[in-house]
Amino acid sequence: MGHFADLKQKTVLVTGAASGIGQAQMLAFLAEGATVIALDKAPITQTADGLKTVQVDVRDAPQLTATLKSLLATVSSFDIVCNTAGILDQYTPTLETSEADWDNLMAVNLKSQFLVTNAVLPSMLARHEGIFVNMASIAGLVAGGGGAAYTASKHAIIGYTKQLDYDYASQGIRANCIAPGAIETPMNAADFAGAGEMAKEVARQTPAGRWAQPAEVAQLSLYLASQASDYIHGTVVPIDGGWLEK
Secondary structure, three states, X not given: OOOOHHHOOOEEEEEOXXXXXXXXXXXXXXXXXXXXXXXXXXXXXXXXXXXXXXXXXXXXHHHHHHHHXXXXXXXXXXXXXXXXXXXXXXXXXXXXXXHHHXXXXXXHHHHHHHHHHHHHXXXXXXHOOEEEEEEOOHHHOOOOOOOHHHHHHHHHHHHHXXXXXXXXXXXXXXXXXXXXXXXXXXXXXXXXXXXXXXXXXXXXXXXXXXXXXXXXXXHHHHHHHOHHHOOOOOOXXXXXXXXXXX
């Protein structure tokens, strides 16, 4: 039996599941006995009982919406949604950010969460039950964790999540977001390039003295998706090794 027995038999949707935190979430929910529908633009190589993988670009609104509609015809409703798909902007300040780069990042990080949520929420409301775990970042709380577009997108995710919970909590919906700090994922591979000096510097600046593994964020996701956190609503949970303490 897993740590979160109530997740067994639940149906979970995870976006950005081909690598990094999304992949770790997918594996963690599978380990708890959940059924997982995993979406990513890149192919998802894992196979497992209870796992269905779908290759879809979350920036393609018509394709994403059509994909979710067809999935809902087979599963009737999702119990838990992890809106995890995201990209970085290389810490680019606003004057160096093109309109196309801004729109692309917002489409992946922010608009995809809106589109996924609106596609799945009606079926959740019909059952008076549904949980969202949206991926923010410490860049959703302070500057310095990304560039202009990334920091704006992550602040927006926090606001969107709070409002989502505020509007629908009385109808059985629970929405929270996670704010990771330094997590060792392919998205952060540039920090580990060469001798990894940037990665070492980040670790030095983190009170815990290290980067986290994606599985650690996945464990927090399990908690926020379980009945153990039933009274946690519309909040942001940092997992950052103390970064925000500084």
